[in-house]
Amino acid sequence: MEGIEQLPEILRLASGYxxxxxxxxHWGFLVVIYPYxxxxxxxxxxxxxxxxxxxxxxxxxxxxxxxxTALSFLIVAPLPLLAxxxxxxxxxxxxxxxxxxxxxxxxxxxxxxxxxxxxxxEIWLEYRIVLIEKGRTKKGLKKLxxxxxxxxxxxxxxxxxxFDHKAIHFITLVGxxxxxxxxGYVGFIFGAIKANPWWSSVLMPVVFLFSAIVxxxxxxxxxxxxxxxxxxxxxxxxxxxxxAAFLLYALLVDFSLEMLDFIHRLYESExxxxxxxxxxxxxxxxxxxxxxxxxxxIIPLITLSILHIKKDMPVEFRRLGYLIAAVLxxxxxxxxxxxxxxxxxxxxxxxxxxxIYKVEMLGTEGLFMGIxxxxxxxxxxxxxxxxxxxxxxxxxxxxxxx
Amino acid sequence: MPGQVKRLLIFVVIICVLxxxxxxxxxxxxxGKYGHYRATAIDTIIALPINxxxxxxxxxxxxDIAETKDASYHQGVNCESCHGPSNDxxxxxxxxxxILPSAPRDRNQCSICHAYSPAKATGFPQxxxxxxxxxxxxxxxxxxxxxxxxxxxxxxxxxxxGITRTKALSAHSNIECxxxxxxxxxxxxxxRAFRPDKPRSRDLCGKCHAKGATSETFTKKVDMTEHxxxxxxxxxxxxxxxEAN
Numbered sequence: 001m002e003g004i005e006q007l008p009e010i011l012r013l014a015s016g017y018x019x020x021x022x023x024x025x026h027w028g029f030l031v032v033i034y035p036y037x038x039x040x041x042x043x044x045x046x047x048x049x050x051x052x053x054x055x056x057x058x059x060x061x062x063x064x065x066x067x068x069t070a071l072s073f074l075i076v077a078p079l080p081l082l083a084x085x086x087x088x089x090x091x092x093x094x095x096x097x098x099x100x101x102x103x104x105x106x107x108x109x110x111x112x113x114x115x116x117x118x119x120x121x122e123i124w125l126e127y128r129i130v131l132i133e134k135g136r137t138k139k140g141l142k143k144l145x146x147x148x149x150x151x152x153x154x155x156x157x158x159x160x161x162x163f164d165h166k167a168i169h170f171i172t173l174v175g176x177x178x179x180x181x182x183x184g185y186v187g188f189i190f191g192a193i194k195a196n197p198w199w200s201s202v203l204m205p206v207v208f209l210f211s212a213i214v215x216x217x218x219x220x221x222x223x224x225x226x227x228x229x230x231x232x233x234x235x236x237x238x239x240x241x242x243x244a245a246f247l248l249y250a251l252l253v254d255f256s257l258e259m260l261d262f263i264h265r266l267y268e269s270e271x272x273x274x275x276x277x278x279x280x281x282x283x284x285x286x287x288x289x290x291x292x293x294x295x296x297x298i299i300p301l302i303t304l305s306i307l308h309i310k311k312d313m314p315v316e317f318r319r320l321g322y323l324i325a326a327v328l329x330x331x332x333x334x335x336x337x338x339x340x341x342x343x344x345x346x347x348x349x350x351x352x353x354x355x356i357y358k359v360e361m362l363g364t365e366g367l368f369m370g371i372x373x374x375x376x377x378x379x380x381x382x383x384x385x386x387x388x389x390x391x392x393x394x395x396x397x398x399x400x401x402x
Numbered sequence: 403m404p405g406q407v408k409r410l411l412i413f414v415v416i417i418c419v420l421x422x423x424x425x426x427x428x429x430x431x432x433x434g435k436y437g438h439y440r441a442t443a444i445d446t447i448i449a450l451p452i453n454x455x456x457x458x459x460x461x462x463x464x465x466d467i468a469e470t471k472d473a474s475y476h477q478g479v480n481c482e483s484c485h486g487p488s489n490d491x492x493x494x495x496x497x498x499x500x501i502l503p504s505a506p507r508d509r510n511q512c513s514i515c516h517a518y519s520p521a522k523a524t525g526f527p528q529x530x531x532x533x534x535x536x537x538x539x540x541x542x543x544x545x546x547x548x549x550x551x552x553x554x555x556x557x558x559x560x561x562x563x564g565i566t567r568t569k570a571l572s573a574h575s576n577i578e579c580x581x582x583x584x585x586x587x588x589x590x591x592x593x594r595a596f597r598p599d600k601p602r603s604r605d606l607c608g609k610c611h612a613k614g615a616t617s618e619t620f621t622k623k624v625d626m627t628e629h630x631x632x633x634x635x636x637x638x639x640x641x642x643x644x645e646a647n
Binding site: 017092095096097099101116121124125128151152153155160163164167350352 | 404405406407409410412413414417421424425428429433434438520
């Protein structure tokens with residue numbers, strides 16, 4: 001109802017003809033954050049799977065970081081939806097009375113499967129020995145805590161460790177399609193809305209998925225570089241180079257898919273093309289053309305390509321280049337989510353007009369709430385890293401300073 | 403089976419048991435009996451007060467109107483769409499005092515459907531509420547039970563829409579154009595060459611406004627022998643909207 005007071009202002013800024021119920025956007029800033037967060041989770045997990053399934057040894061230093069990043073972001077992923085819907089207690093209904101015909105209602109199960117059966121199981125097996133050791137050495141409440149999280153396991157035999165590795169390999173194998181399902185599902189939700197020409201596309205889940213992989217790798221690259229910087233740990237340049245290489249490949253695929261989607265729409269030239277073109281060149285000019293395409297895709301593509309080809313550049317310069325490219329990519333992917341979610345509601349279904357969207361500062365749908373939800377996973381990651389050591393067993397080669 | 407798998411399995415089993423127990427305890431009774439909702443919700447809905455009688459009940463008594471309406475363009479418009487919820491009216495029929503349903507007389511009711519909207523289908527009768535015979539209630543020209551199909555406007559209004567609108571708001575709204583203007587047929591074909599004439603004497607206005615005229619008592623009257631001698635009335639007064647000066 002808050003929107004009604006703003007209605008005259010919105011209608012003054014709307015252009016062309018819009019239906020009365022289109023003046024106010026129902027999916028706002030928080031719904032933009034939701035696919036962004038799930039994308040980061042899926043991307044970070046896919047990166048972790050490169051180590052365990054595809055045996056990319058160079059990425060080993062980032063394996064634990066990727067897993068814990070995925071966990072921290074996954075814990076926060078449903079919060080934007082809960083805050084947006086306003087009745088968190090009702091969220092349990094989707095578990096109690098599952099509705100298999102609704103893709104949205106099944107999210108709870110996709111989420112629960114991914115959290116419980118993939119991420120938590122894999123992290124538990126990865127850290128089992130650490131937890132048992134801490135359960136033995138710590139005292140008091142901490143001891144009880146570590147005993148509890150290790151599920152009172154005491155087996156640290158070589159045989160059990162070998163089994164852990166095999167089990168992790170198997171879970172990661174199951175985890176890859178699960179991660180695809182988690183984020184592909186988010187794309188599917190949008191792609192399946194056939195009444196909305198901006199969303200309705202079979203390519204949507206695939207585009208979402210690859211942009212998720214891009215954002216996940218970029219996030220881990222940023223976190224790896226920054227934590228190494230603040231903890232004064234030498235950066236493993238081999239690992240960073242490999243991360244950047246995978247980031248480049250994923251970005252190339254993502255860019256190609258987005259271009260394919262774009263060209264397909266242009267060639268198809270459905271009746272909506274005119275208003276969508278109008279929307280891109282007016283309402284979404286900054287967020288789509290400037291931030292998503294130019295800053296978030298083309299500049300990082302050029303930067304990463306140059307650094308990929310010219311290997312003789314100074315190490316400090318390369319690190320900075322990778323970091324800047326990764327930060328720009330994060331901005332670009334956030335813009336992608338914005339353009340999908342907000343863009344799909346900016347044009348009228350009469351295809352004759354455009355409305356506007358302004359983010360509030362305060363309130364449950366406001367800018368501060370959004371920033372809190374974006375920072376919260378990092379705070380959780382900080383505390384998770386206190387319990388589960390991120391680095392101590394990682395082989396670190398300081399190739400950068402040699 | 404390795405110890406860690408056993409522990410994980412126990413953990414999973416506990417979660418599953420918790421899930422099943424919460425389902426048994428928390429899912430409302432009768433959920434899913436008829437569909438994906440609580441069966442007792444139907445009783446809750448039945449207990450709600452009834453406001454609408456439904457057009458079949460209306461037709462029982464008002465069969466003549468129903469017959470006319472069903473043959474007209476408004477055949478798909480329900481009685482209570484315009485007359486409002488009428489269950490009270492039906493229930494009161496057997497009581498001493500009959501509650502009458504509302505009968506809209508202002509322009510807001512018809513404009514719900516007939517106000518101009520670019521999203522409406524071509525051919526659907528639409529008007530600009532502000533300029534279409536301002537102030538006049540719709541039912542003074544249109545019968546809502548048998549509305550006329552839209553027709554192309556003709557006569558003076560086809561070209562002189564501005565004057566028609568102005569006049570419609572004035573005290574002269576009921577005076578036809580040709581009472582003051584004589585127009586040749588050729589004006590319709592060649593309007594600039596054959597212009598309609600304007601009153602050339604004061605007698606025409608005097609018919610209503612001269613002292614002693616038999617017009618309504620609220621019509622302003624003047625002594626024509628003293629008032630504005632030497633001028634024609636319309637040289638000082640604007641006959642399409644006389645209140646304006």
